[in-house]
Amino acid sequence: MENETIRLTVNGEPFEAFVKHNSTLLDVLRNQLKLTGTKRGCDAGDCGACTVIMDGRPVNACLVLALKADGREITTIEGLSEGATKLHPIQEAFVEQGAIQCGFCTPGMIMSAKALLDRNAKPTDGEVRTGIAGNLCRCTGYVRIIEAVKAAAQKSG
Amino acid sequence: MRMRKFVHLKPKTLQEASSLLSQYSGDAKMIAGGTELVNRMKGRLITPEYVIDITYIPGLNKIAYDEKSGLTIGALCPLSDIEFSALVSKKHDALARAVHTIGSVQVRNLGTIGGNLCNAAPSADSAPILIGLDARAMIFGPAGERVIELKHFFIGPGATVLKSNEILVGLEVPNPAPHSAATYLKQSLRRAMGLAIVGVAVVLSLAPDGSIADIRIVLGAVAPTPIRAVKAEAMVRGKKLDGKLIGQAAKVASDESEPISDIRSSKEYRKDIVEVLTGRAIQQTLEQALKTL
Numbered sequence: 312m313e314n315e316t317i318r319l320t321v322n323g324e325p326f327e328a329f330v331k332h333n334s335t336l337l338d339v340l341r342n343q344l345k346l347t348g349t350k351r352g353c354d355a356g357d358c359g360a361c362t363v364i365m366d367g368r369p370v371n372a373c374l375v376l377a378l379k380a381d382g383r384e385i386t387t388i389e390g391l392s393e394g395a396t397k398l399h400p401i402q403e404a405f406v407e408q409g410a411i412q413c414g415f416c417t418p419g420m421i422m423s424a425k426a427l428l429d430r431n432a433k434p435t436d437g438e439v440r441t442g443i444a445g446n447l448c449r450c451t452g453y454v455r456i457i458e459a460v461k462a463a464a465q466k467s468g
Numbered sequence: 469m470r471m472r473k474f475v476h477l478k479p480k481t482l483q484e485a486s487s488l489l490s491q492y493s494g495d496a497k498m499i500a501g502g503t504e505l506v507n508r509m510k511g512r513l514i515t516p517e518y519v520i521d522i523t524y525i526p527g528l529n530k531i532a533y534d535e536k537s538g539l540t541i542g543a544l545c546p547l548s549d550i551e552f553s554a555l556v557s558k559k560h561d562a563l564a565r566a567v568h569t570i571g572s573v574q575v576r577n578l579g580t581i582g583g584n585l586c587n588a589a590p591s592a593d594s595a596p597i598l599i600g601l602d603a604r605a606m607i608f609g610p611a612g613e614r615v616i617e618l619k620h621f622f623i624g625p626g627a628t629v630l631k632s633n634e635i636l637v638g639l640e641v642p643n644p645a646p647h648s649a650a651t652y653l654k655q656s657l658r659r660a661m662g663l664a665i666v667g668v669a670v671v672l673s674l675a676p677d678g679s680i681a682d683i684r685i686v687l688g689a690v691a692p693t694p695i696r697a698v699k700a701e702a703m704v705r706g707k708k709l710d711g712k713l714i715g716q717a718a719k720v721a722s723d724e725s726e727p728i729s730d731i732r733s734s735k736e737y738r739k740d741i742v743e744v745l746t747g748r749a750i751q752q753t754l755e756q757a758l759k760t761l
Binding site: 312313315331332333334335354355356357359362365368369370371373374375376377378379423426427440441442444445446 | 507546
């Protein structure tokens with residue numbers, strides 16, 4: 312009664328997972344689907360390290376109860392690159408702009424950036440800051456990250 | 469820590485949801501977006517055995533408008549739906565902007581307007597502006613539906629008039645009065661992901677001669693619930709505003725507030741900021757309203 316099978320699409324691929332009701336999408340992605348690109352930071356919806364895109368909207372996977380992910384389309388950081396070597400333009404921009412230090416915030420930061428650019432292809436500085444306001448970084452001081460998002464926006468023409 | 473084991477129920481109708489809430493009573497909690505609830509469960513502040521997920525009930529996440537009743541907003545609308553709704557921006561832009569101050573992009577995509585109101589934090593950012601706009605809350609219960617004015621919805625920190633088997637289903641926001649404008653200003657420790665240490669909503673309408681036909685000044689985060697600064701309102705109602713009168717009204721609003729000191733701010737600072745933001749909000753709203761004359 313406290314467990315159930317859910318069906319969800321992750322990065323275009325259909326998955327079935329037998330989940331405990333008292334688990335979250337983050338638990339399912341990392342522990343059951345072995346997609347460890349999405350990070351567990353605060354596990355409380357504050358830091359954004361667990362940001363994934365669910366049905367087109369960036370959300371904190373640590374706040375999504377497992378059952379709520381049933382029937383949904385999820386994109387994680389693994390879904391951005393093509394295979395192991397071809398990076399998404401946003402990932403490339405992060406590398407080129409020096410926006411990655413320890414890298415722990417990076418997957419969540421990039422998912423937020425992707426969601427932002429999908430909605431607004433040419434964001435202003437202020438709009439970038441608002442777009443990543445739910446993602447904390449302890450290393451970089453954010454400047455290079457903001458430059459990387461703007462550079463990625465330029466790339467897409 | 470790990471959430472305690474629970475059964476996640478997905479009622480398909482309001483009646484079913486209300487029955488489950490009655491049936492499981494103290495062992496159940498209602499969930500919408502979960503941005504508050506999941507955290508509390510992880511911290512074991514609450515340990516429900518049953519989580520009653522009302523997001524599978526159709527029809528509660530719509531935003532609609534009609535000439536007579538105004539704007540209707542379903543309680544299950546994610547905050548981002550309200551933030552980006554063309555309809556809300558057109559009819560009550562201040563509401564869209566108030567909702568934008570809540571949490572972060574990610575939180576607003578999951579969290580709902582109903583959740584923001586029903587969690588009833590004294591600092592809830594959607595409350596002051598909705599109270600200022602004379603919004604009404606539509607509530608479903610075993611006895612049927614009832615509608616109450618939102619200003620009567622909150623009874624204390626974390627507490628609303630909802631009985632344990634009642635569900636907030638939506639909000640009605642009446643049409644704005646002619647020559648009116650609205651503003652919500654939030655003071656917080658950071659530009660996102662912060663609770664308001666003071667929130668001030670001002671909604672006012674002008675008479676043809678530019679005097680104040682009616683006004684609402686609603687303060688958040690400075691009392692156990694959002695409150696109307698009724699003395700400050702009475703001071704300016706019917707008058708033509710100038711800087712001096714606005715300043716006096718702002719001081720009265722500050723005197724009406726009852727903030728506490730907590731980890732975010734002191735009561736003295738909050739009182740000061742009520743005065744500053746009230747003055748600023750009245751000024752900004754007045755300027756917007758004057759443009760409509």
